[in-house]
Amino acid sequence: MARFIRNKKAKGTAAENELVHKFWENNWVCVRVAGSGSTQFPAPDLLASRGDRRIMMEVKIVNSHKKYFSEQEIKDLEYFSERFGAESWVGICFEGRQWFFLPTAELQKTSAGQSFVADLVEMKRKGFGFEEMIALI
């Protein structure tokens, strides 16, 4: 279990670092947040900006076709982003290293309505690629 968590955490960090590099390569500035997910205060995983736009993002890596988000997780992200004058996004790396990005406002509620879900089929249809996301005006 400890090893599983360590590996999962390492994969999450690697995925975040991959995005940090992509933002800088595209002339944005970007940082990873220390202890996001483990501090007592809500915090996104990444903060990025190019001056006129600011993006706060939860980054997930999943080995399946679906990723669930709790309502609190999305609420926290949106609260933080709003206080920062920023857009709130989720970035998900599905199996096969397929990255998709979506503003939290476009996430689907689950049928029970208790949480949000991003599934790969849906994300292929309405999600954004990295370049698309940063090209928005």
Next chain:
Amino acid sequence: MARFIRNKKAKGTAAENELVHKFWENNWVCVRVAGSGSTQFPAPDLLASRGDRRIMMEVKIVNSHKKYFSEQEIKDLEYFSERFGAESWVGICFEGRQWFFLPTAELQKTSAGQSFVADLVEMKRKGFGFEEMIALI
């Protein structure tokens, strides 16, 4: 040496966490940056916002009356802040737990002109306390 560095790092993290708490207590949002000072990309130690203001900060804890900053360190902070639409500040905790804050634009150059210096006497005169800093408009 390893122990010295670990202790110094732990003290730095504790000082940063103290400020994170202060910002949240005052209805700002704030995060610590992961790996600031050790990543290949320039990054401040703290990012904070209350919507209309954003502050990016280098946080230092010193056991003396002076703290030096290299020109590059300040340039990097100012570049990052400008790309984020934020103010750039330094926050220094001098011996005796005296905190002072200053916008980087108000830092003094050293007499040799190669770096910047914040000294306790000067900071007592023109530095800001935490509450003063966050009350600025």
